[in-house]
Amino acid sequence: MNIRTEIIAVGSELLLGQIVNSNAQFLSKELAELGMNVYYHTVVGDNPTRLEQAIKIAKERSNIIIFTGGLGPTKDDLTKETISKSLGKELIFDQAALESIEQYFVQTKRIMSENNKKQALVLDGSYILKNDYGMAPGMALEVDHTIYMLLPGPPSEMKPMFQNYGREYFQNQLGFQEKIISRVLRFFGIGESQLETDIQDIIDEQINPTVAPLASEGEVTLRLTAKHVDEEVANQLLNELEQKIHARVGEYLYGYEQTTLAQELKTLLIDKQKTISAAESLTGGMFSEQLTALEGSSQFLKGSIISYSNEMKAQILNVSKQTLDEYGAVSEQCAKEMAEQVRKISNSDIGISFTGVAGPEPHEGQPVGTVFIGISIKDSETKIYPFHFAGSRKGIRVRTVKYGCHYLVKLLSEIE
Template structure:
């Protein structure tokens, strides 16, 4: 069976932006693990006519349709009723679910209103998916070659229901399938267009595994995906492809999956047994905030100073007044002294500094986006990196911090 899966999330709160559709993300990951292709995500409000229309569209293009939400006791919980009418299956009471609901109200010494019985209604002939953390059961059935699965909306109910019962249903119904195995490679310091150009022939030739470039927040990620009945073989296919890609762009590779440059930096600081301190001007403490947000920061971060004004740079950090007068705060010379002085002051192995113009106006004759990052290490010449960033004030600050982490990762990687 060529599985074409669609996930339909029901709930006006999703369309209003009141909650995030995390259910679809969870289900897509779970279904990929089963080897089931998800082609569409649909969100529809609590409206029977629009839901019916969404179901009919899904029937034309998908043969597995999974619904989340709309199984509760209130009038706007209309998923079951709409599906019942659309596919021609009556709703009947599931006795076990009804007894469970009634017993719940007895135990909690509450009066059960009549509409709570609605939660025990299921599509006639459906396989019941037990709700271990709520009242409304889920269900699944096949009608005219299409599988319909109904799951509750609250993630605390939906996730265990699918993991404990939904997965088993699909495994039994669809039989053994190829497993989809994915891997995310993360790159920094190279643009999406350049990376794509460097591996264009690999992208053009892809069959299995496949490679998909994604960009965001000044970084580029590649998602590699392999299909095989044997997970070990799928992983070997990914290993071979990763090696081929990184033979060309490996100098920009820094990690896997959901890691960040800050996380990789902290791992290396611990691994190498090095300490660091920071002097921040335009970043306003953003670098230090990212580092201290991670566990174990006290092992390697000696301290930081937000020295936003020239007075603070001179009086607290001991940057030379002559340097500030001759070259200005936004200069290579200032960045160099800031990095060296914070390292001495904190007695750390590494000192890093950030100074520049985030905007919205030029400063000291320097255009918006001019940034200097200094890195001082004991026994080595201080390095200063100059950049010209474009974008918003916050975007410039975010990219500055990422580049600081990037150069520190490169430095620490080279240390024995």
């Protein structure tokens, strides 16, 4: 069977721009993992005529049609009634759904209306998808070689219903024997086009597992997806592919799945039992904010000094007057002193400094994008990393912090 899936979202609130169609995104991701091709998303309002038209079009071009929305108590039977009409299938009461709705009203001590009762109406002959987080049940049925699935609109009900019952329905109905496993590799310090160039032949020759690159905010991720009836073999396929990629661009790989550079830094700091403090100038607290956003950060972050003015650099960080006069605040020398001083003042194992020009105006004769990161580790020579970033004030600050985390992760990984 050549799978051609269409997702139809029903709801005028989508057409008015009051909400974004996050259901379509969620389902598309899930369906991609199942190996089901999605060819169309459609959004149509709470209007029976236009919905009927949309169903007619979908029937012609798709063989799996998934509806979200239009099952709730206010515009309750719109989707169900229109589909009922389009497919010539009657609506009947589902006893289990009716009981679960009644139970809900008893539990919440509210009074059940006739409208609520109508939520238990289902398409005759359909397979019921239980709603563990709401009242309207979902349903699925096959008519004339086309599968129809009806899901509720609220994401809090739709997502668990699909994950717990919808996926399984498709797997059984379409006779999927294969398990699908994904792994996300996260890279930093290499541009998207460079990474793609470095592994282009791998991307091109892969069919199973597949490799999908995605770039955002200076980071690149690769999603590897393997299919096999044996989960262990699927995992083995991912391992082999990862090794190949590792041999090419492994030095830029910093983590897996949903991790962040700050998260990896946290793990290493705790693992190596090191404390850290930061002297932040152009980043203005962004580095410290990202670390303290993580639970348990008081274990490793002693604190930081945001030395935005030269006065603060001199008086609190004890950066020498000579350095500020001779080299300026945006200099290798200043970055070095800031990192060393903040480490000493806070009595930490590691001190990191960020100084530079975020813009929009140049500073002390240095162009926008000039950045120095200093890292001082107890009993080691202080390291200085110079940069010339392009981009907006925000982009420069964000990349500065990411590079700081990146080099800390590198240096910490090398420590015994």
